[in-house]
Amino acid sequence: MVHSSNLLLVVNLRAAEHLADIETRLLAAHPALTITDRRLVLRMSKVNGHLLDDEGRTRGVVPVDPWSPGGV
Incomplete structure (x- = not known):
């Protein structure tokens, strides 16, 4: 996808x-x-x-492979 907004940043914050x-x-x-948009997720599953x-609390783990076609 080509767009003038071409960077997505995901960060984990304590507050x-x-x-x-x-x-x-x-x-x-x-x-x-230039920050064109932001999304704040208050609760992540x-x-x-x-x-x-x-x-x-952690109840299980799913190995993450960001380079696989599906991302997992």
């Missing part, structure tokens, strides 16, 4: 307030950068291959 700090640091390091229960 939603940390998003502004990440954006500030990125913009300071890369002045030509899978984190880096870990299957989580309702309390957020």
